Amino acid sequence: MDTNxxxxxxxxxxxxxxxxxxxxxxxxxxxxxxxxxTFIYTDPVIQNNKKEEMFAxxxxxxxxxxTIETLEFDGSTFHVLxxxxxxxxxxxxGKDENGGFVGFAIPASEPGFQDLISALIGYDPNTDKVxxxxxLDSKETPGLGDKIFKDEAFKTNFxxxxxxxxxxxxxxxxxxxxxxIEGITGATISSKAVTNLLINSISSWKAPIKQYADxxx
Amino acid sequence: MEEIKxxxxxxxxxxxxxxxxxxxxxxxxxxxxxxxxxxxxxxNAMAMGLASTFVLIxxxxxxxxxxxxxxxxxxxxxxxxxxxxxxxxIDFLMAxxxxxxxxxxxAFIALIVVNCLILGRQEAFASKNSVWLSIVDAAxxxxxxxxxxxxxxxxxxxxxxxxxxxxxxxxxxxxPWVVMILPPxxxxxxxxxxxxxxxxxxxxxxxxxx
Numbered sequence: 001m002d003t004n005x006x007x008x009x010x011x012x013x014x015x016x017x018x019x020x021x022x023x024x025x026x027x028x029x030x031x032x033x034x035x036x037x038t039f040i041y042t043d044p045v046i047q048n049n050k051k052e053e054m055f056a057x058x059x060x061x062x063x064x065x066x067t068i069e070t071l072e073f074d075g076s077t078f079h080v081l082x083x084x085x086x087x088x089x090x091x092x093x094g095k096d097e098n099g100g101f102v103g104f105a106i107p108a109s110e111p112g113f114q115d116l117i118s119a120l121i122g123y124d125p126n127t128d129k130v131x132x133x134x135x136l137d138s139k140e141t142p143g144l145g146d147k148i149f150k151d152e153a154f155k156t157n158f159x160x161x162x163x164x165x166x167x168x169x170x171x172x173x174x175x176x177x178x179x180x181i182e183g184i185t186g187a188t189i190s191s192k193a194v195t196n197l198l199i200n201s202i203s204s205w206k207a208p209i210k211q212y213a214d215x216x217x
Numbered sequence: 218m219e220e221i222k223x224x225x226x227x228x229x230x231x232x233x234x235x236x237x238x239x240x241x242x243x244x245x246x247x248x249x250x251x252x253x254x255x256x257x258x259x260x261n262a263m264a265m266g267l268a269s270t271f272v273l274i275x276x277x278x279x280x281x282x283x284x285x286x287x288x289x290x291x292x293x294x295x296x297x298x299x300x301x302x303x304x305x306x307i308d309f310l311m312a313x314x315x316x317x318x319x320x321x322x323x324a325f326i327a328l329i330v331v332n333c334l335i336l337g338r339q340e341a342f343a344s345k346n347s348v349w350l351s352i353v354d355a356a357x358x359x360x361x362x363x364x365x366x367x368x369x370x371x372x373x374x375x376x377x378x379x380x381x382x383x384x385x386x387x388x389x390x391x392x393p394w395v396v397m398i399l400p401p402x403x404x405x406x407x408x409x410x411x412x413x414x415x416x417x418x419x420x421x422x423x424x425x426x427x
Contacts, residue, residue, distance in 0.1 A: 015288035015289065015290055015291075019288050020288050020290055020291045023286070023287055023288055023291055023295060024291055024294060024295065024298070027295050027299065028298060030302075031301070031302040034302055034306070035302060035305055035306065038305075038306045038309050038310070039309060042309040042310060042312065042313040043309075045313035045314070046309070046312045046313050046316075049312070049313065049316045053316070141399070142257075142377075142395060142398050142399060143393070143395030143398075143399075144395075
């Protein structure tokens with residue numbers, strides 16, 4: 001770039017302040033108009049993508065789920081949200097084809113080795129078990145920490161995990177009870193973070209979910 | 218505007234220089250941030266290259282079109298407004314129609330704004346040349362950038378994951394070099410390619426002297 005010869009171009013003939021302000025104002029105006037137009041056309045698609053991605057995850061963590069209701073917690077109880085209502089902190093209720101409860105899908109996040117790990121937990125209040133878990137977003141080290149969503153053995157921890165009492169972390173090969181999560185060798189911090197994520201979200205959601213489920217059953 | 222070369226010759230020259238002779242990554246060493254950060258797979262590298270090409274071509278066309286109206290004192294600001302607009306447009310479009318790639322590239326799409334390759338072409342070329350030549354130059358530079366990113370991305374994905382564009386090539390017996398898809402792998406791949414490029418240039422130069 002030849003930026004060196006600029007100063008003497010400027011001294012040749014300065015532009016008026018009006019022209020400068022006018023140019024920037026016009027540029028900003030057109031930019032704003034163009035962006036707003038693009039936003040209007042793409043935003044519904046983006047929101048829909050997010051919803052579909054979330055729903056796909058819900059179907060995955062609640063096996064046998066056929067329909068999904070979106071719920072919102074207001075501090076004391078849950079409300080069912082309509083088709084087009086968007087919630088900041090939704091919780092999903094999965095039902096089978098007869099309308100019976102399959103379970104609740106709870107989004108949760110917890111600091112991992114690199115950044116927040118966010119996940120969706122499938123919880124069945126009737127049996128008090130976690131029946132599925134999917135990592136939605138994480139920046140864990142490729143090849144090590146990313147085993148929390150690539151390692152099949154680790155995933156099986158969450159297909160039938162007893163959460164009626166405490167949830168415990170066990171080293172690889174030392175799992176001997178149904179309330180234990182077997183960690184991953186070489187990804188201890190990441191797999192412990194997932195355990196903490198589960199402990200924290202289950203302990204805070206268990207009571208309101210059970211109360212709500214009993215009320216609806 | 219002065220035409221140094223016959224017009225049709227100049228077109229191809231302006232296009233081809235970006236691909237090879239003045240390649241933004243291998244020769245000018247511009248745009249290092251995306252070249253290192255998002256080249257951990259060939260797909261990501263290609264998406265980043267094409268997104269930058271789109272921004273480069275549209276900004277160059279617009280800057281060139283208004284080059285006589287933009288006062289010298291505020292030209293950089295105006296260029297940045299134009300570039301940032303197109304970057305945000307491609308950001309929205311990718312989030313809407315290519316959500317997986319958008320997720321993989323993350324903040325680096327927004328960071329195309331500060332890619333000095335793009336501002337550099339506005340300042341060095343589009344602000345002094347006709348719309349058509351600016352588009353040709355931007356396309357050449359954009360594809361040269363994409364080509365360079367793809368080279369780095371291919372090496373890193375092949376060694377780091379044993380695959381190319383997500384297709385497994387080496388089978389399950391291949392132990393991936395995880396370091397290649399981590400940040401240091403970006404430096405290794407880029408360094409090796411720059412070394413090869415410069416060695417080749419040096420060799421050609423010395424051959425011409427003989």
